[in-house]
Amino acid sequence: xxxxxxxxxxxxxxxxxxxxxxxxxxxxxxxxxxxxxxxxxxxxxxxxxxxxxxxxxxx
DNA sequence: ATAATTGG
DNA sequence: CCAATTAT
Numbered sequence: 001x002x003x004x005x006x007x008x009x010x011x012x013x014x015x016x017x018x019x020x021x022x023x024x025x026x027x028x029x030x031x032x033x034x035x036x037x038x039x040x041x042x043x044x045x046x047x048x049x050x051x052x053x054x055x056x057x058x059x
Numbered sequence: 060a061t062a063a064t065t066g067g
Numbered sequence: 068c069c070a071a072t073t074a075t
Contacts, residue, residue: 023073025071027069027070027071028069028070029067029068029069029070030070032069034065034070034071035064035065037063037064039064048074049063050063050072050073051064052064052065
């Protein structure tokens with residue numbers, strides 16, 4: 001269950017925004033911790049971008 | 060088919 | 068380089 005909570009992210013436009021990722025997943029090589037990644041859409045430009053999620057983000 | 064995302 | 072994901 002991917003809870004769609006908001007996350008503080010730096011948008012490509014350079015602003016800080018509270019957004020919910022459209023998708024979220026773990027990006028980790030085998031045997032390593034890796035990071036969680038979210039797919040966001042910049043509300044200003046409409047451009048998609050990926051951003052790290054907090055390690056405790058519920059995927 | 061590729062860029063872009065993190066960090067060991 | 069490696070991992071998953073998907074808009075471009």
